[in-house]
Amino acid sequence: MDSLSGLALGFGNALTFANLGWALLGCFLGTAVGVLPGIGPALTIALLLPITFSVNATGAFILFCGVFYGAMYGGSTTSILLNTPGESGSIITALEGAKMARNGRAGPALATAAIGSFVAGTVGTLGIAFIGPVIVEWALVLGPAEYFALMVLCFVTVSAVLGASALRGLTSLAFGLMLGLVGVDLQTGQPRLTFGVPELLDGVNVVLVAVALFAVGEALHMAWRHHGGKQEVLEVGRLMLSKQDLRRSFWPWIRGAGLGFPFGVLPAGGTEMPTMLSYYAERRLAKPEYAKEFGTTGAIEGVAGPEAANNAAAAGVLVPMLTLGLPTSATAAIMLSAFQSYGINPGPLLFTQQAELVWTLIASLFIANVMLVVLNLPLVGLWVRILKIPVQQLYAGILVFATIGTYGISNSVIDLVILYTLGVVAMFMRRFDFPVAPVVIGMILGPMAEQALRQALTISQGDWSVFVTRPGSAIILGLAVLALAGPRLYGAIARRA
């Protein structure tokens, strides 16, 4: 199915009352969790996973994607008004956005962030609709050997390339892989790493791990660091963009979107890199009379560009997830496990076997973008209210939802004990600067990589050389080695020169 007829089909389905309702609910929840510091889309989608038992797949994924997009919009509100970025992609937004807010220009900062998010979200979603099918065509020729190689590349980029330290990223990844191994081996039926505990035969639940890492660990970390004191929410003021603001924002929006989307599509994932690049680009490209606003009174370009890059990258992450089944962020990994609970395998066949689902989802992303601009601009007052929830009740409430989400899986106290134990581990991970996303990705992608490895070796009749003799897998594995060793080699050469 080509993109245009796919979109026609998708909009036909997405504009039903039920699907619009799911999109609106997702956008609303997503913006709320994006605004609230300390919780994000990965945790929210993990807590919502039980709906996969009672809601059809299309509705559930519209909801999840609404949360995913919404959190990107909401995150900018917090960065601008509180100067505490809600998630990693908004760190850069806080740089200029909070300065603008302090100088009484919070309204224009919020407006350019929301409209930039809309522009970039729309560009990114168009990218999914038109590039997705192309990647699918290309991906259909990939065999298990190439898939295994792609997963290895994904492991390397999410753990070793992004983040402060390759060593600590890889350690997080190995921990995630270990968690993913717990349970009965599907091919041979042998129990692995279960300590003989029957409850562990089904494996460690993804929801439990996500909740422990993103909610319990975060709360413990905040308590460890708690020193009282209240945060001040800055005033919003007038939201309108002046003609000059609009002129100054327009090209940063476009450039940010163009920069962010490819970064999201690449298995490198991550929103830090494109937002940072966009910030430096805008800083350099700004007219001299505006350039002095950077870092002083807050330049609108420095909010418009990175915020667009952030949203376009988020949309880009959906491309490898939908077309290859490769999650490159923690949120995408949890969505992947939702696909699995429907018995759907994301990958090239998704676009043919589940065409209706995919195109309805893509159409819903366009609709969600429109809903989000409306939710985030005229209704910004509501989110400012949410920001004023005192931190005591906020974290207490998060833990209540974390507990019910975990306890509800099996009604077992053992799960709660595992939840809190992993939460303590997550607190120490925060303290010692180990990234948490590779844990989730390793845990979900690890078993899939093992399966691909087995399929590849079954086809090659046990010959390990397939991974280097098949050109596709050899190139991808080569890239993985380069991604792992490249920065160090470069460093060594640079030192010698």
Place this chain on the structure above:
Amino acid sequence: MKPGAFPDLVVGLSITALGLLTVWLTWVIPVTPVYAVVGPKLVPAVVAAALVVLGLLLCGVALRGGWSAAMPDIAEAGPPNLVSLGWLGGGMLLNVILIVPLGFAIGAAVQFVCTARAFGSRAPLRDAVIALAVSLGAFFLFVEALGVNIGAGVLEGAILRALGREVP
């Protein structure tokens, strides 16, 4: 070794220990009679080896001065707030103890009050009212909207009976 690097060394050693534990767990995976090119032990063995190697490398970094002491987050932070951590951990423990005999709503409400206290709230009665509203709200949201089966405890059962509904 620099004085601030000792915690980092403990982290490296813990990860090495986790790797060795995984080695042992891999060792005891029953050998399968089913033929498989990649048996059940191969991937666990690779992961175990990776954990041991990474743990040792982290120990090496720690011995050469460590990494966390230099992070601005840690360098600027005061001493850990053990009172806050104690309230938070106590809340978790109480929830684990209370959730089976008394049910989710009460267990979670107790945890809510303790957590709010951990973050500096000084109004336990007001917190308790909010706590019951939040935990009951969460209960009915999960049971009614998400269709998750959470056994009704003392309080949930009483409310369901008052509404004339069946208690699961």
